[in-house]
Amino acid sequence: MNKVTDExxxxxxxxxxxxxxxxxxxxxxxxxxxLKEVDLQIKKGEFISLIGHSGCGxxxxxNIVAGLYQATTGGILLKNKEVNEPGPExxxxxxxxxxxxxxxxxxxxxxxxxxxxxxxxxxxxxxxxIEYNLKLVHMDHAMHKRPDEISGGMKQxxxxxxxxxxxxxxxLMDEPFGALDALTRxxxxxxxxxxxxxxxxxxxxxxxxxxxxxxxSDRIVMMTNxxxxxxxxxxxxxxxxxxxxxxxxxDIEYNRLRxxxxxxxxxxxxxxxxxxxxxxxxxxQSTQSVKEA
Amino acid sequence: MxxxxxxxxxxxxxxxxxxxxxxxxxxxxxVLLLPVFGITLFLFLWAIAAQNINTSLGEFxxxxxxxxxxxxxxxxxxxxxxxxxxxxxxQEVRNARKLAKNPDYVVKIRAYTGKxxxxxxxxxxxxxxxxxxxxxxxxxIPLGIWMGLxxxxxxxxxxxxxxxxxxxxxxxxxxxxxxxxxxxxxxxPMMSKSFLTSMITVSxxxxxxxxxxxxxxxxxxxxxxxxxxxxxxxxTITHIKKIVLPASIPMIFTGMRLSFGVAWMVLIAAxxxxxxxxxxxxxxxxxxxxxxxxLARIMAAVVVIGFIGFLLDRAMLQLQRKVSWDKSSVSV
Ligand SMILES: Nc1ncnc2c1ncn2[C@@H]1O[C@H](COP(=O)(O)OP(=O)(O)OP(=O)(O)O)[C@@H](O)[C@H]1O
Ligand SMILES: [Mg+2]
Numbered sequence: 243m244n245k246v247t248d249e250x251x252x253x254x255x256x257x258x259x260x261x262x263x264x265x266x267x268x269x270x271x272x273x274x275x276x277l278k279e280v281d282l283q284i285k286k287g288e289f290i291s292l293i294g295h296s297g298c299g300x301x302x303x304x305n306i307v308a309g310l311y312q313a314t315t316g317g318i319l320l321k322n323k324e325v326n327e328p329g330p331e332x333x334x335x336x337x338x339x340x341x342x343x344x345x346x347x348x349x350x351x352x353x354x355x356x357x358x359x360x361x362x363x364x365x366x367x368x369x370x371x372i373e374y375n376l377k378l379v380h381m382d383h384a385m386h387k388r389p390d391e392i393s394g395g396m397k398q399x400x401x402x403x404x405x406x407x408x409x410x411x412x413x414l415m416d417e418p419f420g421a422l423d424a425l426t427r428x429x430x431x432x433x434x435x436x437x438x439x440x441x442x443x444x445x446x447x448x449x450x451x452x453x454x455x456x457x458x459s460d461r462i463v464m465m466t467n468x469x470x471x472x473x474x475x476x477x478x479x480x481x482x483x484x485x486x487x488x489x490x491x492x493d494i495e496y497n498r499l500r501x502x503x504x505x506x507x508x509x510x511x512x513x514x515x516x517x518x519x520x521x522x523x524x525x526x527q528s529t530q531s532v533k534e535a
Numbered sequence: 536m537x538x539x540x541x542x543x544x545x546x547x548x549x550x551x552x553x554x555x556x557x558x559x560x561x562x563x564x565x566v567l568l569l570p571v572f573g574i575t576l577f578l579f580l581w582a583i584a585a586q587n588i589n590t591s592l593g594e595f596x597x598x599x600x601x602x603x604x605x606x607x608x609x610x611x612x613x614x615x616x617x618x619x620x621x622x623x624x625x626q627e628v629r630n631a632r633k634l635a636k637n638p639d640y641v642v643k644i645r646a647y648t649g650k651x652x653x654x655x656x657x658x659x660x661x662x663x664x665x666x667x668x669x670x671x672x673x674x675x676i677p678l679g680i681w682m683g684l685x686x687x688x689x690x691x692x693x694x695x696x697x698x699x700x701x702x703x704x705x706x707x708x709x710x711x712x713x714x715x716x717x718x719x720x721x722x723x724p725m726m727s728k729s730f731l732t733s734m735i736t737v738s739x740x741x742x743x744x745x746x747x748x749x750x751x752x753x754x755x756x757x758x759x760x761x762x763x764x765x766x767x768x769x770x771t772i773t774h775i776k777k778i779v780l781p782a783s784i785p786m787i788f789t790g791m792r793l794s795f796g797v798a799w800m801v802l803i804a805a806x807x808x809x810x811x812x813x814x815x816x817x818x819x820x821x822x823x824x825x826x827x828x829x830l831a832r833i834m835a836a837v838v839v840i841g842f843i844g845f846l847l848d849r850a851m852l853q854l855q856r857k858v859s860w861d862k863s864s865v866s867v
Binding site: 308309310328329330332333334336338340342343344353354357358388408 | 757759760762763765766767768769773777778781782784860861
C-alpha cells in the first residue's frame with residue numbers, strides 16, 4: 243500500500259499540480275468545507291482515476307481543475323502556470339454528455355473546433371479534424387444526427403469526441419460512463435483505452451466503478467468521505483498495456499489492486515448513509531456505524 | 536383442450552379486428568363526430584335562446600340572422616369596391632377632358648374616401664395587431680434575454696413588470712391617447728393617431744408575457760450547457776447566439792404565443808375606444824347605430840374575431856414547430 247506521503251509520489255516538475263486545495267462553500271449556516279488540503283501532482287500522459295463515495299467532493303476537485311470553481315485556498319498549476327478560469331486546454335466530459343440538443347453530433351464538435359482552431363486551421367482542415375475525432379469514437383456513421391436521435395452511449399461518445407477535438411492538455415471526465423448500462427460501459431472503456439493508446443492524453447477521470455478505475459488508470463486516487471474530504475490513499479496501477487478485461491479477470495495483480503480499492507471504500511471509508519436526512523445523526527445500530535473522520 | 540384453444544384463438548382473432556375497428560371509430564368520433572355534434576348542439580341552443588331574448592333592438596340574432604349578415608356584409612364590400620372603381624373612372628374621364636381643353640392643367644388625383652367595409656376593417660385590425668405585437672417583440676425579447684443573463688437586472692425590473700402586467704388596456708388607453716396627441720404632431724402624418732394609439736396600447740399589454748417567458752427561459756438554461764460555453768470560452772455574442780438563443784427558443788415562443796393572444800384581445804378594446812377603423816370600431820359603430828341588424832352584425836364580428844384569433848394562434852404554433860428543436864415543448 244502506497245501512502246500519500248510516500249517518496250515515490252513526489253514528482254519533481256509535475257505537468258499538472260493540484261496544490262494544497264481547500265474548498266469552502268458558503269451556505270446559509272456558515273461555510274461548508276467540502277475539501278481540505280487536497281494535494282496531487284500529475285505527470286504528462288498519466289491517467290488518473292478519482293474514486294470515493296458519493297458527495298465526498300470528486301466533482302468539486304474536477305471543477306476546480308476545470309476552472310469552473312475557484313478554490314478557497316491553494317490553486318492549480320498547469321505547466322507551472324496558475325489557472326483560475328475555464329479554458330479549452332482543460333476540456334471536460336460532463337456526466338450527462340451535455341451536448342447542445344439543437345445541434346447534430348458534427349455541429350457539436352464543430353462548435354468546439356471552431357472556437358479552438360479558428361486561427362490555425364482552414365475550413366477543410368477543420369472538417370477533416372472533426373470527422374477524424376468522430377471516427378475515433380466510432381461515431382462517423384451518425385455524424386449528422388441530433389442528440390435526441392442517438393443512444394446514451396453514442397451521446398457520451400460525441401461528448402468525448404468534442405473534448406478530444408479541442409486537443410486539450412488535460413482531459414477531465416466526470417463519471418463519463420456513469421449513466422450507461424454495463425455492456426455499453428465496457429464497450430466505452432475499451433474505446434477509451436484504444437484512444438488513450440493512440441493519443442496518450444493526460445486524464446483525470448471520476449468514477450464509482452472499481453473495475454473501471456483499475457482497468458483504465460495509471461494511478462487511482464481514493465478520497466475520504468466529506469466534509470473536509472481529502473486524498474486518503476493513492477494506488478499505483480502497474481499493469482501492462484494494452485490491457486484486456488478478459489485476461490485481467492484472472493490476473494493476480496489486478497485482483498489485488500481491485501481488493502485494495504474495495505477495502506478502502508468499504509472498510510476504511512465505510513459510508514453510513516442515512517437515507518432520510520444527512521443532518522440527523524446516525525443511530526448506532528451496530529458496529530457498522532463506524533465512520534472515519 | 537386442444538379444441539378450446541383453437542376456438543380461443545379464433546375468438547381472439549376476431550376480437551382483435553373488432554377492437555381495431557372500435558379504436559378507429561373512437562378516433563373518428565374524437566376528431567370529427569364529437570366536434571360536429573358539439574357545434575350543432577350549440578347552434579341549436581343558441582337558436583332557441585335567441586328567440587326568447589328580446590332586446591330594445593329586437594330579437595337577439597340567431598344563427599340564421601348572423602349568416603344573412605355575413606353575406607350582406609360581403610355584398611356591401613363588393614358594392615363599395617365597385618363604387619370606388621367607378622369613382623376613379625369618372626375622375627380619369629374628367630381629368631382627360633380637362634387636359635384636352637387646357638394642356639397646362641396639372642392632373643389632380645383625389646383618393647376615394649368611401650366607407651370602410653367590414654373586410655377592410657378586418658385587414659386594418661390585422662395590420663394594427665401585428666405592428667403592435669412586433670414592436671413589443673422587438674423590445675421584449677432582447678430585454679428578456681438581458682434579464683435572464685443578469686440576475687441584478689432581473690431583481691431590479693421584476694417588481695415593475697409584475698405590477699404592469701395585470702394592467703388592463705383600458706387603463707393605458709387614455710394616457711397613450713394623450714401622449715400620442717401631444718408628441719405625434721405632423722402635417723403629413725404617416726399613420727393616423729388612432730392607429731398609433733391602438734398599436735401602442737397593444738404593445739404595452741403584450742410586452743409582459745414575452746419579457747417574462749424569455750427571461751425565465753434564459754435563466755433556466757441547463758448549467759451544464761453554460762459550463763460547456765465557459766470551457767470553450769465563447770465570447771458573449773457567440774454565447775448568446777449559439778447557446779442562449781437556441782436554448783430558450785421554446786420558452787420565447789411560448790411567450791410570443793401568449794402575447795399574440797393578449798394582443799388580439801386588447802386590440803378590439805383599443806380600437807373601440809381609439810376609433811381605429813378596425814373590428815373594434817365596427818362593433819362600436821354597430822352598437823351606436825342601433826338598427827335592427829346591428830346585433831346580428833356584431834355577432835358576425837364576434838365569430839370573425841374568434842376565428843381570426845384561433846388562426847393566429849395556429850400560425851404561431853406552426854412557426855414554433857418550425858424553429859423549435861424541442862418538439863415536446865410544442866403542444867396545443
Ligand atoms: N455549489 C455548491 N454549494 C454548496 N455545497 C456544494 C456545492 N457543490 C457541492 N457542494 C457540496 O460539496 C460536497 C461535495 O460535492 P461533489 O459534487 O463534489 O461530490 P461528488 O463526490 O462529486 O459526489 P457524486 O459522486 O455524488 O457526484 C457535497 O457535500 C455537496 O453537497
Ligand atoms: Mg459528482
